[in-house]
Amino acid sequence: MSTPNTIPEALLPTSVYEEEQLVHGGLNFHDVTEVVARPTEEKTPIAWYVAFALALGVLGIFGASILYLIWEGTGIWGLQQPVGWGWAIVNFVFWVGIGHAGTLISAILFLFRQKWRTSINRFAEAMTIFAVACALTFPGIHVGRIWFAYWMFPLPNQMGMWPNFRSPLLWDVFAVGTYGTVSILFWYVGLIPDLATLRDRAKTKARALIYGILSLGWRGSMRHWVHYEKAYLILAGISTPLVLSVHTIVSFDFAVSVVPGWHTTIFPPYFVAGAIFSGFAMVVTLMVVARQVFGFKDLVTLNHLEKMNKIILLTGTLVGYAYGMEFFIAWYSGNEYEAFAFVNRAFGPYAWAYWIMISCNVISPQFFWFKKMRRSIPVMFALSIFVNIGMWFERFVITMTLHRDFLPSSWGYYMPSIWDILTFIGSFGLFFTLFLLFLRFLPAIAIAEVKGVMPEADPHHGHGHHGEVRHAEHVEAH
Amino acid sequence: MAKLKVLVAEFDTPAQIVEAAGAVADAGYRDFDAHTPFPIHGLDRAMKVPGSKLGWIVFAHGLFGGCFALWFQWWMSAVDYPMVIGGKPYFSYQAFVPITFALTILLSAFGTVFGMLFLNRLPRWSHPVLAHPDFRRSTDDKFFISIESTDPKFDANRTRALLEQIGGKRIALLESP
Numbered sequence: 001m002s003t004p005n006t007i008p009e010a011l012l013p014t015s016v017y018e019e020e021q022l023v024h025g026g027l028n029f030h031d032v033t034e035v036v037a038r039p040t041e042e043k044t045p046i047a048w049y050v051a052f053a054l055a056l057g058v059l060g061i062f063g064a065s066i067l068y069l070i071w072e073g074t075g076i077w078g079l080q081q082p083v084g085w086g087w088a089i090v091n092f093v094f095w096v097g098i099g100h101a102g103t104l105i106s107a108i109l110f111l112f113r114q115k116w117r118t119s120i121n122r123f124a125e126a127m128t129i130f131a132v133a134c135a136l137t138f139p140g141i142h143v144g145r146i147w148f149a150y151w152m153f154p155l156p157n158q159m160g161m162w163p164n165f166r167s168p169l170l171w172d173v174f175a176v177g178t179y180g181t182v183s184i185l186f187w188y189v190g191l192i193p194d195l196a197t198l199r200d201r202a203k204t205k206a207r208a209l210i211y212g213i214l215s216l217g218w219r220g221s222m223r224h225w226v227h228y229e230k231a232y233l234i235l236a237g238i239s240t241p242l243v244l245s246v247h248t249i250v251s252f253d254f255a256v257s258v259v260p261g262w263h264t265t266i267f268p269p270y271f272v273a274g275a276i277f278s279g280f281a282m283v284v285t286l287m288v289v290a291r292q293v294f295g296f297k298d299l300v301t302l303n304h305l306e307k308m309n310k311i312i313l314l315t316g317t318l319v320g321y322a323y324g325m326e327f328f329i330a331w332y333s334g335n336e337y338e339a340f341a342f343v344n345r346a347f348g349p350y351a352w353a354y355w356i357m358i359s360c361n362v363i364s365p366q367f368f369w370f371k372k373m374r375r376s377i378p379v380m381f382a383l384s385i386f387v388n389i390g391m392w393f394e395r396f397v398i399t400m401t402l403h404r405d406f407l408p409s410s411w412g413y414y415m416p417s418i419w420d421i422l423t424f425i426g427s428f429g430l431f432f433t434l435f436l437l438f439l440r441f442l443p444a445i446a447i448a449e450v451k452g453v454m455p456e457a458d459p460h461h462g463h464g465h466h467g468e469v470r471h472a473e474h475v476e477a478h
Numbered sequence: 479m480a481k482l483k484v485l486v487a488e489f490d491t492p493a494q495i496v497e498a499a500g501a502v503a504d505a506g507y508r509d510f511d512a513h514t515p516f517p518i519h520g521l522d523r524a525m526k527v528p529g530s531k532l533g534w535i536v537f538a539h540g541l542f543g544g545c546f547a548l549w550f551q552w553w554m555s556a557v558d559y560p561m562v563i564g565g566k567p568y569f570s571y572q573a574f575v576p577i578t579f580a581l582t583i584l585l586s587a588f589g590t591v592f593g594m595l596f597l598n599r600l601p602r603w604s605h606p607v608l609a610h611p612d613f614r615r616s617t618d619d620k621f622f623i624s625i626e627s628t629d630p631k632f633d634a635n636r637t638r639a640l641l642e643q644i645g646g647k648r649i650a651l652l653e654s655p
Binding site: 028029030033154160161162163164165166168170171174175177178181182185186188189193196197199200201212213216217218219220221222223224225226227228229230231234235238239241242245249252447448449451452456457458459460461 | 491492493495496499511512513514515516517518519520521522525527529530532533536540550551554555558559561563564566570573574576577579580581583584586587588590591593594595597598600601602603604605607608613614615616617618619622
């Protein structure tokens with residue numbers, strides 16, 4: 001710190017040098033605004049309408065399946081004893097898991113000063129919110145008589161009853177509800193300066209009015225930025241334990257019940273790793289398409305995608321470790337029911353699902369050990385879809401553990417009904433409808449944040465060697 | 479109340495705005511501000527802006543959220559509707575941890591967002607600086623300094639001269655409508 005940095009760039013390790021190159025293509029501040037804002041301002045492309053119509057159609061299927069469920073009851077699903085939890089819980093955990101990447105990227109990577117997150121955090125946070133919306137639908141409709149859904153909340157009622165606060169299912173209501181709310185707040189705080197950008201670029205009265213109201217009269221004041229940045233830091237700080245706690249509490253739904261194969265202490269960390277795994281895979285799937293369609297290639301570079309693929313490799317391997325450890329403990333515990341549950345998973349009637357899970361979640365990410373694979377768009381697109389399939393099957397396998405309980409006379413085999421399948425497919429309609437609206441009307445990349453990590457944003461940029469005092473000041477301010 | 483007047487000047491780069499804002503602060507101005515498309519590190523120090531007190535607001539909210547959650551779980555499970563579930567005590571506080579934690583975070587988040595808006599006096603949809611002809615670029619690629627007429631040192635001519643001297647362009651005197 002006492003002497004200015006005089007090491008020539010060529011001598012720096014590439015990792016340090018790379019940090020300076022987050023934005024490619026020689027873009028300046030205005031270009032960044034243009035690249036991100038233009039897709040929301042141009043005439044809506046036909047392809048968007050086609051995709052939107054498709055998404056709305058699938059959303060219609062979702063709506064119809066839910067209406068029929070409300071009309072007829074949960075009997076329309078394949079639920080029976082001993083599998084009382086069917087696809088609804090599988091889909092719930094699947095969607096909540098996907099919803100973990102957004103807050104991880106916005107909060108944890110922020111605290112670790114991973115500047116590359118700025119290109120993908122807006123996108124991933126949007127994905128989080130929409131995934132959580134899909135997830136919340138399932139427990140909501142799984143209660144069967146949804147006009148009693150308010151029983152999940154501690155509301156004063158004429159029966160003088162209160163919910164059972166010792167139940168993990170009630171913890172879930174609070175955990176996922178809090179997670180959804182905090183994610184929306186975090187997302188909106190990040191959006192305020194960018195909404196102001198759209199307001200200032202508005203060509204029509206309607207746009208100026210709508211973005212004007214939403215941006216709350218933001219005027220980029222430095223005095224405001226001081227509070228704003230503090231707010232962002234605090235939100236990141238409180239979201240970090242939150243994101244880790246949410247899937248922990250989701251795993252309690254299983255782990256707190258005394259069922260062989262579920263009642264294990266490895267569930268919370270294993271679920272959290274799986275959630276990050278599936279969430280990053282979903283971000284990669286969507287980002288690969290979006291950067292192509294919207295021309296974000298200079299902002300979301302191969303370096304960004306490669307970093308995400310590394311996290312997929314890490315978390316996928318953690319999940320693989322958890323699968324192995326479950327088996328080890330099942331044997332090591334000496335509990336015959338526990339051992340049976342796992343042997344039955346791998347070699348019983350659901351062995352097909354188990355091995356799909358292993359292939360997709362443990363084997364497929366291993367390709368990312370190779371740099372060529374990590375940087376290949378087709379490979380990462382295919383693998384990210386495999387991961388999502390695998391993670392759905394993971395929850396399926398866990399839930400279907402119930403199908404052979406303690407009494408062989410009650411053993412069964414869960415067969416989904418057409419309504420199980422349509423409801424699951426339909427939930428993608430909700431997800432993609434919201435996502436397409438987001439891509440059309442909101443800046444998909446955090447404009448202000450990307451500008452902030454560009455080398456030109458540093459007040460000392462291009463000034464060469466400044467005096468010691470200013471340099472020290474700068475370091476301290478960070 | 480007299481109408482709020484604001485002198486606004488435009489700058490091109492982060493380095494210029496930091497230098498200019500420092501000069502305005504050194505000249506003894508108090509009610510001035512910089513407007514930038516993104517937060518510039520070091521600008522707050524140059525402007526002598528005090529650090530944010532937001533943390534205290536958040537702490538109070540979080541504390542309230544946690545206490546409230548623990549209190550209502552105790553009251554509902556042990557006082558108003560006591561039931562023996564799984565042979566556990568009425569006040570089985572270990573089981574109340576997840577909800578207590580969730581509400582601590584939830585209230586902290588509300589405190590953070592609404593506390594930030596309160597400290598910034600937002601939303602405020604009308605402000606004289608927004609009328610500057612080039613101010614739209616303050617959210618794109620330009621940097622502005624505004625000095626308000628409420629400042630004791632504010633003088634339309636002398637303040638304008640200062641802004642010119644430190645390199646400000648497109649200087650305009652704006653009034654609230």
